[in-house]
Amino acid sequence: AQKITQTQPGMFVQEKEAVTLDCTYDTSDPSYGLFWYKQPSSGEMIFLIYQGSYDQQNATEGRYSLNFQKARKSANLVISASQLGDSAMYFCAMRELISSGSARQLTFGSGTQLTVLP
């Protein structure tokens, strides 16, 4: 079963508008973390935002916010006031305890390609 599901292969948004990128996850671990990374066409992976499973408030980092709905197991990324430079692939990822309990590893979704239109 997929641990991280991103159902939107591609999204378009008008410059200056807000956009929501979907992410759902599957885990039985009560303690986990959710991450969003951005990968522009140049290829590097850039960390955007983090949400811990026990965090009471939704995470925010500048124009990025995470809409965390624990009961629904969703962690959608909201980008406000989109800019042309936001055009990139966006990956949702989860870190949980592996079965042995000794460490954590990061599992990525398949990504959403966001295109910001002028």
Place this chain on the structure above:
Amino acid sequence: DAGVIQSPRHEVTEMGQEVTLRCKPISGHNSLFWYRQTMMRGLELLIYFNNNVPIDDSGMPEDRFSAKMPNASFSTLKIQPSEPRDSAVYFCASSTRRSGANVLTFGAGSRLTVL
């Protein structure tokens, strides 16, 4: 802070040749990860190290792949012999605690093409 440094950035080789990818993590980061990215399979964790010790190598595709971390500032991923299906971008990442989480910082990646 120079970030995670990977070399080479691009490698083109022929099937059967040995390939060695190199990584220098961020100083002070005690965890290092090797990921592979392909169109078909996305981002896959190959192996990771804590304090230079390999913790989980279950993602290493087969015996042709090996990884080492002889010290805290250097790691290698070796493919011998290489095959066309190994063509991918290989990312190295290191982690530290930030915002209450162990955030991975990625290198720029090594794009491998095996002909």
